[in-house]
Amino acid sequence: MDFGEPEHIGMLRESIRRMLERHAPREQMAKWDVEDRVPRALMDQIRDLGVCGMTVPEEYGGTGRDILATMVTVEELSRRSMVIGTLFLMNACYGSMNILASGSLEQKQRLLPKLANGELLFAYGLSEPDVGSDLASVTTRAERKGDKVIINGNKRWCSGAEIADYIYALVRTGDPDARYKNLSLVLIPPTAKGVTLTHIPALGARGLNTNDVSFDNVEISIDDVVGGEEGWNQGWTKLAGPALEVEKLEVAAMALGIAAQAVDDAWEYSQQRRQFGKRICSIQSIRHMLADAQTKLAATRLMLYRGCWLADNDLPCSVETSMAKMFAGETGLDIVLTCQKVMGAYGYAHGFDMERHVRDMLLMPIIGGSTAIQKNNIANRMGLPKA
Numbered sequence: 001m002d003f004g005e006p007e008h009i010g011m012l013r014e015s016i017r018r019m020l021e022r023h024a025p026r027e028q029m030a031k032w033d034v035e036d037r038v039p040r041a042l043m044d045q046i047r048d049l050g051v052c053g054m055t056v057p058e059e060y061g062g063t064g065r066d067i068l069a070t071m072v073t074v075e076e077l078s079r080r081s082m083v084i085g086t087l088f089l090m091n092a093c094y095g096s097m098n099i100l101a102s103g104s105l106e107q108k109q110r111l112l113p114k115l116a117n118g119e120l121l122f123a124y125g126l127s128e129p130d131v132g133s134d135l136a137s138v139t140t141r142a143e144r145k146g147d148k149v150i151i152n153g154n155k156r157w158c159s160g161a162e163i164a165d166y167i168y169a170l171v172r173t174g175d176p177d178a179r180y181k182n183l184s185l186v187l188i189p190p191t192a193k194g195v196t197l198t199h200i201p202a203l204g205a206r207g208l209n210t211n212d213v214s215f216d217n218v219e220i221s222i223d224d225v226v227g228g229e230e231g232w233n234q235g236w237t238k239l240a241g242p243a244l245e246v247e248k249l250e251v252a253a254m255a256l257g258i259a260a261q262a263v264d265d266a267w268e269y270s271q272q273r274r275q276f277g278k279r280i281c282s283i284q285s286i287r288h289m290l291a292d293a294q295t296k297l298a299a300t301r302l303m304l305y306r307g308c309w310l311a312d313n314d315l316p317c318s319v320e321t322s323m324a325k326m327f328a329g330e331t332g333l334d335i336v337l338t339c340q341k342v343m344g345a346y347g348y349a350h351g352f353d354m355e356r357h358v359r360d361m362l363l364m365p366i367i368g369g370s371t372a373i374q375k376n377n378i379a380n381r382m383g384l385p386k387a
């Protein structure tokens with residue numbers, strides 16, 4: 001067992017922190033939060049860090065798969081904002097990891113070099129107005145017409161749709177009663193004729209560009225069915241593949257980043273704030289709250305990095321990634337609420353990042369498979385009988 005952080009990971013953290021100070025300082029992030037946007041141009045700065053190829057093999061222009069480094073990048077970017085973390089995910093994970101795992105050879109050759117170079121962003125179009133956890137019930141339909149595919153239906157909560165190059169959408173390609181067997185994944189440019197986007201404002205994750213997306217006779221080429229012709233009706237197998245395990249780590253990494261920044265902020269604040277003639281960090285209850293938060297943060301980090309290690313070594317990790325995702329979301333919420341208490345009224349007011357950390361963290365137990373869904377997965381995969 002080796003718990004030491006590799007040197008290249010330490011250097012990566014430093015370069016991300018420098019980039020954020022320069023191109024997304026705290027005051028700027030607070031403004032983007034109010035405006036509910038983060039510019040796509042920030043992706044250029046992320047690309048310049050050299051991190052976009054970390055999920056792409058060298059033969060396609062990447063630097064080779066490094067899940068730990070990828071998740072540390074998500075963690076560090078999410079310290080400033082999970083929205084910035086998501087920008088990177090839209091490239092390195094929603095795009096590269098999915099195309100690498102599920103794309104046809106032609107799609108890999110066409111898309112992976114651009115993804116590795118940070119030029120393309122993918123948005124997830126899985127959820128629908130009536131479909132959340134039960135993704136096998138999607139009703140958005142795709143029909144073959146020669147070498148074209150025609151799409152009709154509605155997606156909901158499609159984050160990043162306004163700035164994405166493709167929506168990676170799960171669509172019904174046959175009889176709905178067959179559930180898992182008649183699903184396909186397709187790549188739809190949000191600029192295609194017949195696509196309408198409607199922005200959805202939300203409590204947190206402001207700037208995530210979350211949208212309702214409707215498809216009205218949208219036409220794409222059969223080449224944009226994920227996996228090509230052979231990918232038709234194979235959507236579920238592709239969705240539930242290795243990329244799904246890593247997706248759970250992605251949310252855990254975002255939660256860890258938000259929580260880590262909240263702890264740092266509260267730790268620092270407790271040393272500045274004076275009440276009753278002394279710094280509040282000298283009050284035992286404040287010290288205990290911060291000690292609790294640091295301990296929970298350390299546990300979250302261990303669970304996430306263990307999941308990364310398993311994924312990097314191609315070992316089975318469905319249980320561990322579910323545990324990491326569930327723990328990071330729930331414990332992360334606990335951590336930010338504790339940190340908010342340490343900061344009193346200043347943890348609640350606009351103008352301080354703490355209230356944004358709380359709003360953003362509230363999303364973590366919901367997305368990427370809710371806490372309850374992860375618990376189901378853990379109990380099922382560990383063989384707990386249902387009757």
Ligand SMILES: Cc1cc2nc3c(=O)[nH]c(=O)nc-3n(C[C@H](O)[C@H](O)[C@H](O)COP(=O)(O)OP(=O)(O)OC[C@H]3O[C@@H](n4cnc5c(N)ncnc54)[C@H](O)[C@@H]3O)c2cc1C
Pocket residue numbers: 123124125126127131132133134156157158159160202205208210363366367368369370371372373376
């Ligand atoms: C800001 C934001 C951004 C998002 N971005 C995207 C995106 O980019 N792309 C995308 O496709 N989706 C996105 N989503 C949707 C997200 O993935 C879903 O919210 C999530 O899958 C849960 O679905 P739901 O909210 O419809 O809840 P439901 O599935 O309706 O669940 C409601 C409640 O019931 C519980 N529940 C449901 N089924 C079970 C079960 N079998 N056992 C136990 N409990 C259960 C859930 O845990 C939850 O507490 C986003 C959502 C938000 C809020």
